[in-house]
Amino acid sequence: MTMMKSILVVVAVIFCISGSFSQTGRIIGGDSASAGQFPYVVSITEDGRHFCGGFIYSSRWIVTTASCLVGKSLTRLNVVVGQLNLLNADINEQTMAVYTLNPFPEYDSTNKANDIALVRLTAEIVFDYEYVDFIEYNNEVDYTKEAITMGWGVTYEAGYEFLYLRYGAVRANDYATCGPFGNEEFDPTTMICAAGTLLSELPAGTPCTYDEGSPLVQEFTDPSNESLRITTAIGVYSKTQICELGRPIVYTRLSLFGSWLLNTAGPQPHRPQDSR
Template sequence: MEPQTRILLAISFFNVITSFNVLSLTYLTDKTVTGRITNGIPVAIGEFPYVVAIKVEGQYRCGGFIYNERWVVTAASCVKKFQNVLDRVTVEAGIVSLQTPESSQQVIRIESFYPYDSYDEFLTGPLHDLALIQTRSPFTFNSEVNFSYYDESSGEEATFIGWGIAETIEGGGSYSNELRQATITVNSSICQSAYGTSYQNAYMICTGDTQSPCHYDEGSPLVQNGFVVGVMSRNTGCDAIGTVVPTIYTRLSIYYTWMVATAGIQPLPSLVQLSRSFSEPEEN
């Protein structure tokens, strides 16, 4: 089904939507960076309005992105350990700093977690490392807080956005208090060499650079051409400067059917964006 056809069917299903917010899509730049994501380029408020911080009792634990008004996409490896402490978990949007409150900040509590049905860290490793978070109240969309569409990965260059740390907390590492971005390279062969059969290209995306996500970046988005194409699942760490770190991301397009069945459709784009061409995600 063509994307435009799918959108028109959604309009028919929900009658006619007469007002909706204009989506702020962020396009990739030709910036290059050195070092890890924690040493990447600082992000400005509104530059990636869909990126969120997932916190437990106010402490940052992983990232995600806004799917629609009541749902966030992240990694199952992030939320599985928080299943029994729902009342202590919040999603924070409209921020770039983890410490300094901002006028654009929206702090929303969690209703429930929905890890992908077949995910089992001990049996499947990084396979199906995907989860949806339902919030108790909706996000208020504006230029600082908004959702992102997702698409199939294409090309070799991508942007990763996150707050991750350079070392484990136990090892004395500290969070990157400011949201940062890094330009990285998609390269499936490096993960096939590093992870063997546990890396499945049909369900995963691989990057390998001297810039890479870090600990606690699970669930944070990988972006190409203004669309989220994956969420960070795992890597072997990012402590060694100059070391190529193979990183696995969950390939989002494969999970279209499950995401729609669980969280519903995404908001409609503006009339300008309606004409934007994007590929149809494969069904699982």
């Protein structure tokens, strides 16, 4: 089968800034992902153990949160791509060594402001051509429809990372949902506020510990081809107050950091229009 470098998708951000936000909890609801359903999602490991998520920006670059990388030594980190099961190797799985850690220069570890980072790999990712189904597409959050969040986060209070990738639907909300936390904890210009929703045919879910850095995605219509739907990362999971369905979730708004991503990692590659 044809092989190609993996590619993806970017745009938007959501993040939550509060030292009081809980680090325990669980992904409420959701469902198990199938092989190849989210080929852009990666697991970031320390000494072989998953601790954060991320997504493929290009064949050498991964997007995650800066909070995931604080205090970490790159020699102890790896990025695992093409993975579904944390325990057993998957058919497209590759474990990549890390070359550099690149947190956003203005990241504030006190309040988690500007919680975004890039990880540069030592070698290029190579995927089966049919395995990759996403490209870069620049658009803003659509508040009228659900978005999808995914990861290997804990499934019960104070638990361990889950062995299988799971996903769930959330809906972006207005400032009123996260506003009670105060302007220092939630800034609607740099963050996306969302909550797990039961108003969708998709399974609702709420991310928590070990899901940090994983993408929030929506589908948009390609302006050059209205029949083509483009899956786009609009945010990266930063924090939630309590890991319960309906509670506010905060993502870093990727659209705000487009220039930094471009200047640091270069442009994303594009796949042929007929590759779907």
